Amino acid sequence: MHLDGNVPAFKVLEAITTKKCGEKFHLESFDPLSDSFLKYAASQQLFKTLQNQYEGILSSRRLKIISNDSLCRLGCNCNLPGFIRNESFVPKTWVVHGDRAGSFNLEEEVVLDERKMYIRGKRVIKKKVVAIVVEALIGVFLSEGGEMAALSFMSWIDITVDLVNTPYTRELTLQPEKFINIQHLESLLNYSFNDASLLVEALTHGSYMLPEIPKCYQVCYPK
Known part of the structure; x- marks a missing residue:
């Protein structure tokens, strides 16, 4: 993935880290900025394409763009769930994060001789968490790289917005x-x-x- 803007890696890490991890940093700090920009950008794009439609139609269309279900779907299409940090770090059950780690984790199981073994099991991440991470990443690219960087990330996850005044x-x-x-x-x-x-x-x-x-x-x- 190549995106415009010089965004520090630790800020991206912050955007994919939830409060449940118990870290000193987490993605909620980006919520007000990302939420406001996403609504503004979606509204601007809809107005350009549907200038003469009534408020109710535009609001309905915007809701489809910024809803948790929509953001979750876009995030999953880009394999973001595998990178999300949603649990405290436990060495014995830790799995390397990545685009193939989104659905799996290691589960502990005790065998007959009381030895422990670890098996691959499902990793559960709620839709809302994926959606919030997508929003947080928008906030990171906006705050660190400006509007063009945020729009570049949004384009990467398949939200097309043109903020050039027409x-x-x-x-x-x-x-x-x-x-x-x-x-x-x-x-x-x-x-x-x-x-x-x-x-x-x-x-x-x-x-x-x-x-x-x-x-x-x-x-x-x-x-």
């Missing part, structure tokens, strides 16, 4: 001065709107839509 082409024009007092609102907000028709739509409830105002505040627009 001008929004409106297919609808209104005469906003017929519906609101633009000068009064701009004075109150101390802001001058380039396209005041967006302001009309932002102030229009879905139950008040007219032929002249076919869109309401539930349609997403760029900030």
